Amino acid sequence: MDKIAVLSRYLPADAAPVIARWIDYFKCEFKISRGRNTKFGDYRPPQHGHGHRISVNHDLNPYAFLVTSVHEFAHLQTWNEHKGSVKPHGQEWKQNFKKMMRPFFEKSVFPEELTMAIRNYLENPAASSCSDIDLFRALKKYDRSSGMVMVESLPLHALFGLKDGRVFRKGTLRRKRFSCTEVATERIYLFSPMAEVLPVTAEQA
Structure with a gap:
């Protein structure tokens, strides 16, 4: 199947031709990966007979x-x-990130609200977009509905579950994370406000 057609399944339509050109220009192996909890994407430089890999x-x-x-x-x-x-996320990378975002602003690929959030993020981009709470929150609005909610959206003492079946009770915010109690063990765990969890009723717990 045509590269642009494949990319259009995952990217805004106007963005797919640009990414396709980059893949060809940089002779890059571009892989659409399974979901990973620890990262959204990955880059590997040329080594061991491989070229650039994303x-x-x-x-x-x-x-x-x-x-x-x-x-x-x-x-x-x-x-x-x-x-x-x-450095991997030093000034050189930040400048390249800003420069390579320009074509998508010029094409008005992003909705206005998201454009503003991305521009604010680009003032000093972090190692990951999910490290910037405002950008992460803005991007999450465009997720497909999955039944998941973010911990920060739950009321105090609300119950929530993880995919592994464990159930927790939301506690108070400690600096940047919520202190939550696992119902079965009474152990305390710290959750990012952006962590995605499943709402649980008292009857389900």
């Missing part, structure tokens, strides 16, 4: 998929310019 999680919404793809291509460009002599 992977992006398949289950991201189109805008999150695009931001993640640009993030990883900025790593590729930075490696081409500096090899391993600069």
Whole structure:
């Protein structure tokens, strides 16, 4: 199947031709990966007979998929310019990330509200878009409905579950994380406000 057609399943339509050109120009292996809890995407420089390799999680919404793809291509460009002599998320990468986002702003790929959130994030981009709460929150609005909610949206003392079956009771915010109690063991765990969980009723617990 045509590369642009495949990418259009995961990216906004106007963005797919740009990413396809980048894949060809950089001779990059671009993999659409299974969902990963620890990261949205990944870049590997040329080594052991492989060229540039980028992977992006398949289950991201189109805008999150695009931001993640640009993030990883900025790593590729930075490696081409500096090899391993600069920090992975240093000023060189930040400048490339900002520069490589421009075509998508020029094409008005993002909704206005999301454009503002991304521009604010680009003032000082972090190692991951999910590290920036405002951008992460803005991107999450475009997720497909999955029945999951973010911990920050639940009321105090509400019950919630994880996919592994464990159930927790939401507690108070400690600095940047919520202190939550596992119902079965009474052990305390800290959850990011952005952690996705399943709402649970008292009858289900």
